[in-house]
Amino acid sequence: MNITVCIKRTPDTETRIRVAQDGVGIDSTGVKYIMSPYDEMAVEAALRTRESLGAGEVEVLTLGEDGSVETLRAGLAMGADRATLLRGAATMDGLATARTLQAELGGREVGLILFGVKAADDDQQQVGPMTATLLGLPCVTAVADFEVQDGAVRCRREVEGGTEVVEVPTPAVLTVTKGAFEPRYASLKGIMAAKRKPLEEKPAEAAESRLTVRVLEPPPQRPAGRVVGEGADAVPELVRLLREEAKVL
């Protein structure tokens, strides 16, 4: 069974974010870019599935520009078989991205299409289920663990108040969250091998973005707080403040 993992290049989650001069984007000076952490888990999930089935290819696919080649190579270094760069700009409009993916993936024979549950930049949490809806495929979101058996995928997903086990037939779209798929580190051998693996580039089927960022701004500053005191003796005063001043207890 072939698996395509849709990944994205995002700023490292430890990076400080500054708004760029244009007021709608971020200043990329000094920003370290990585594969979005949940996408790494999705790659890991794909590799383990290939390993357990003992057959099939894993492809990493992204919509992006030059910098995304590095992200695809990181996926290849982890163990993916081939990579595809859809050259174009990803915007905050997840439906535009989903349209681009629909154009690329529709008509292909893929058993599973995996996404990270959300990208660490826009946090929209939508491209996976949108792509599935456009392709007419079943989709399970926020999957912490899954296994493929007899033309079906059995997924464990975290929901409010518990864990749900959901079964869907393949082909299917899954979005992967933290759980069973702790991403492996690429070995030196993997990194060397990645350089020789096929990486195809093609222009993305562009879809119009209809979600426009008017302004990007830093988070509202929180008013300066205060240290109530030291140690357990400060607790009664803290509780009094929470009740009488903040009115939250």
Place this chain on the structure above:
Amino acid sequence: MSNILAVVEQRDGQVRGVGREVLSAAAAAAESLGAAADALLLGERAAADAAALGHYGAGTVKLALHPGLGAYSPERYARVVADVVTAGGYGAVFFGATAQGKDLAPRVAALLDVPLASDVTGIDAEDGQLVFIRPVYAGKAFARVVSEGAVAAASLRPNVFAPAERAGAGSVEEVPVTLPDGPTSRVVDFEAAGGTLDVSEASVIVSGGRGMKGPENWHLLEAVRDAVGSDVAALGASRAVVDAGWRPHGEQVGQTGKTVSPKLYMAMAISGAIQHLAGMRTSQTIVAVNKDPDAPIFGVADYGIVGDVQEVLPRLAEEIRALKARG
């Protein structure tokens, strides 16, 4: 602009609190645009308190009732919501950004062929158009976005929009339901998490970090949670704690966990890594307890205590219990 539809979740025969939040936000947004808001509930039966949504600004409470809608089914729910939006000629549709809403809203948006603003924390009206304010980079920046779609679709972060009662009673109306073929997904099992409240639903979060020293000390946090009340309070955790395997990922707050906005966030022995701060800085009130007076968490905390959580936490549980006992 045309009217706004608020998709309201029900659970165990009751309207969920987040449903009143979404409806109240829809009613306020509609009012600023000279339009009206309606509510939509899906299920096998209507929640006992469905009609009362009229008091939260619903002109009409629409009920999509069908035996096939008893349990949440993504494909069915998405089709029914999209049909109601289209049939009603709505200009906007709002969801709660809950586990269910995050799963449902993108599918509805795709069926309607409109963009979606997810996890919105503020709504403005500018020049007759809705502007959605949403955190990006897990809250390290906020974007003001507008949708050029025929329907402005948004999911709203729980605990951010206050439920507000309004004059008027609203009418209740059943809408026709046509289910799509399928569904293709089937829930085969459900394990309840011991009845504890999810961190994303709690109005008070008691979070522990690496400075808790080990999972065996979590009873100290549980005691504070129980003193506040386990019906409103939940436990949270930092990434370090989850990565160390002390606590499940479902409790993780931060950029690679959940982004939360409770009334009260208590950060216990959490130093305040940037990706953790990103996940909780929109909380209404933040309390930090840490041994290190220079810990970054004190930079966002409204109230801090410099001290050892092993001593502070038992006293905190005791004082909160005493406070509750006094009423």
